[in-house]
Amino acid sequence: MRSTIPRTPIIATVAAVAAALVLSACGSSGPGADGSTDGKGGEVALRVPDPGNSGFLAKGKKDGSLDRALAAVHAKVVWTGSAGPFAPAAQALNADQLDVAQGSITSAIAALAQKPGFELFAQIAPDEAGEGILVKNGSPIKEVKDLIGKKVAVSQGGTSEYLLLKALEKNGIPADQVQRVYLRADQTSGVFNSGQVDAWATWGAFSIPAIANTGAHLLVDGRAIGSDNYAVWAVRSRFAEQHPEVVKAFYGYLHENGAKEKADPAAYLNVFTDAGPTAVSPAEQQIAVEFGRQRAVDSPITEADSARFAVVAAFYADQGVTKAKVDVKPYLISINSLGGDAK
Structure with a gap:
C-alpha cells in the first residue's frame, strides 16, 4: 500500500490521506479524456490521478516538468480524480476513465482476480519502514x-x-x-x-x-x-498497446524523480501549501523524511520481482483472500521491450 508520497509503501503524507477519498472524479476530465488525442495538435492525453500536495508528481504538476517530459513523445498529462486506494483506481482503468495508477501488488492481485483491463509496468520494492x-x-x-x-x-x-x-x-x-x-x-x-x-x-x-x-x-x-508488498504502477491495457512510447516516457520520469525524492524527501513535502488539511505538519515531516530516505526507487519489473509477486499470489490463495492463485506474469510489461533505454 510508497506513493508523491502517493506511494503505497511510502505514501508518506497527510496529503495522500486526504487523497484517499476514492477516484470519484474519474470520469471524463477535459481534453483527451478518451485516452487518445486532445484535438489540439494531436497530443496523447495521459490521465493520471491527481497527486495532492506532496511527492515528486506533485512537484511535476507544479513546475510542469512532467508535461515537458511527455511532450518529447507528443503527450500531455491530464490530472483526474485523486491518488487513493487502488481498488477504485483499477475499476477506473477497466472502465477507460484513467490511464495509469499506483497501488500495491496485494491490491493489484485482488483486482487481477476479477476481469482486469490493466497491466503492471513498474515496481517499488516493499516499504520496510512505513507499513x-x-x-x-x-x-x-x-x-x-x-x-x-x-x-x-x-x-x-x-x-x-x-x-x-x-x-x-x-x-x-x-x-x-x-x-x-x-x-x-x-x-x-x-x-x-x-x-x-x-x-x-x-x-x-x-x-x-x-x-x-x-x-x-x-x-x-x-x-x-517479511513483507513482499511491492508498490506497482498499472497502465490501462489498451493505452499501453496504443501508446507504448508514452508509457516508457512516463516510466522514465518516475524513475528519475523517484531517485531525487529519495535523496531529499523534505524538498517534496507541502509542494503547493504548508497550511490547511492537506499540509504535512512539522511532526509528520520528521517521520516522512525518515521513512522517505528508506524508500526504494521506481524501477522495471524483473524476473526476481515477478517471482515475489507469485509468492504473494500464492499466499493470498492459501489465506482465502482470492478463490484461486492469480497468475500475475501475463499482466507484466517489460519496460525494456517498449523501445529506448530503460534505467
Whole structure:
C-alpha cells in the first residue's frame, strides 16, 4: 500500500490521506479524456490521478516538468480524480476513465482476480519502514501474539489485510484467532483513535499521521513481517498497446524523480501549501523524511520481482483472500521491450 508520497509503501503524507477519498472524479476530465488525442495538435492525453500536495508528481504538476517530459513523445498529462486506494483506481482503468495508477501488488492481485483491463509496468520494492501494524502507545499489545482475541482494522484484499495475515503467519497464529474489522483506509483513523479496534494494519499514508499526532507506534513494520508488498504502477491495457512510447516516457520520469525524492524527501513535502488539511505538519515531516530516505526507487519489473509477486499470489490463495492463485506474469510489461533505454 510508497506513493508523491502517493506511494503505497511510502505514501508518506497527510496529503495522500486526504487523497484517499476514492477516484470519484474519474470520469471524463477535459481534453483527451478518451485516452487518445486532445484535438489540439494531436497530443496523447495521459490521465493520471491527481497527486495532492506532496511527492515528486506533485512537484511535476507544479513546475510542469512532467508535461515537458511527455511532450518529447507528443503527450500531455491530464490530472483526474485523486491518488487513493487502488481498488477504485483499477475499476477506473477497466472502465477507460484513467490511464495509469499506483497501488500495491496485494491490491493489484485482488483486482487481477476479477476481469482486469490493466497491466503492471513498474515496481517499488516493499516499504520496510512505513507499513505495519499500529497500536496505541501504552497498549497492552506488546507483540504479535497479543493480537489473539483482539480486533484489527484492515482494508479488505489489499495491503493492510496482507500485513496482518503475514504477521500472524510469521508468528504461527491462526488467522481466525484475530478478528478482522473491514474498513476503508481513509475511514479508519477515527475508529482506531476511539478504541473501537485494538490495532490497525496500514501503510505510510496513514501510519505517519497516526504516529505523529495520535500517540501510536508500529508494533511490527514491513521488515519484521517479511513483507513482499511491492508498490506497482498499472497502465490501462489498451493505452499501453496504443501508446507504448508514452508509457516508457512516463516510466522514465518516475524513475528519475523517484531517485531525487529519495535523496531529499523534505524538498517534496507541502509542494503547493504548508497550511490547511492537506499540509504535512512539522511532526509528520520528521517521520516522512525518515521513512522517505528508506524508500526504494521506481524501477522495471524483473524476473526476481515477478517471482515475489507469485509468492504473494500464492499466499493470498492459501489465506482465502482470492478463490484461486492469480497468475500475475501475463499482466507484466517489460519496460525494456517498449523501445529506448530503460534505467
